[in-house]
Amino acid sequence: MKTVAPVWNLPNALSLFRIALIPLLLTCLTDPGRTAGAIAGGIFFIASLSDFFDGYLARRQGITTTLGEYLDPLADKLMVATALIMLIGIGRDPGVPAWMVVVIVGRELAVTGLRAIASSEGVSVAAEELGKYKMIFQIFALHGLLIHYSYGPAFFRIDFYAAGMLFLWIALVLSVWSGADFHVRIIRAIVAGRRARDGTSAAG
Numbered sequence: 001m002k003t004v005a006p007v008w009n010l011p012n013a014l015s016l017f018r019i020a021l022i023p024l025l026l027t028c029l030t031d032p033g034r035t036a037g038a039i040a041g042g043i044f045f046i047a048s049l050s051d052f053f054d055g056y057l058a059r060r061q062g063i064t065t066t067l068g069e070y071l072d073p074l075a076d077k078l079m080v081a082t083a084l085i086m087l088i089g090i091g092r093d094p095g096v097p098a099w100m101v102v103v104i105v106g107r108e109l110a111v112t113g114l115r116a117i118a119s120s121e122g123v124s125v126a127a128e129e130l131g132k133y134k135m136i137f138q139i140f141a142l143h144g145l146l147i148h149y150s151y152g153p154a155f156f157r158i159d160f161y162a163a164g165m166l167f168l169w170i171a172l173v174l175s176v177w178s179g180a181d182f183h184v185r186i187i188r189a190i191v192a193g194r195r196a197r198d199g200t201s202a203a204g
Helices: 010-028 034-061 066-089 098-120 129-147 160-203
Strands: none
Touching (some): 010 034, 034 129, 066 098, 066 129, 098 160, 129 160
16 A cells, blocks of 8 residues: 655655765766776666665555656666766777767657646656567667676677667667657647536536
């Protein structure tokens, strides 16, 4: 059963913790070297773990707050956008194509704006599986791209940049697909809501 929790609970604290990690990530991403990349990957891994436990605790304890519903996606979007934008200008060769970052970040801004419009219309649309898969592939991609360099023995050397770009391409496709699907569902819900209100007004 879902209960209303105090505003300052552990899931909310974990969301704030993710936001607090962003300056550390920014600091690491001013240096294109191996050590800084490994530390940035570690910071992002810790943030990803906090995101998992945030959602896990909220579901297990059945707690929800308006602040938590705002902080959780905000922390995720800020962390992902920060990492992607900084990866453009870090000066690594090869780097992350700027147009891919624009599409992914632009999609997040468009969806956030549409959610605000839907909220003003009294419409709420649940998150769908595509969006969840998109986030998972973004996390995999950013771990690889942050670490960037190849590691391991010659016979089993892992190219983190190549792996990161592979996952980023998948995340890009899912971002566009899920974003288009979300727009269609929101617009349909808004239109249906307006028709229902107009019908009620006419009947009254």
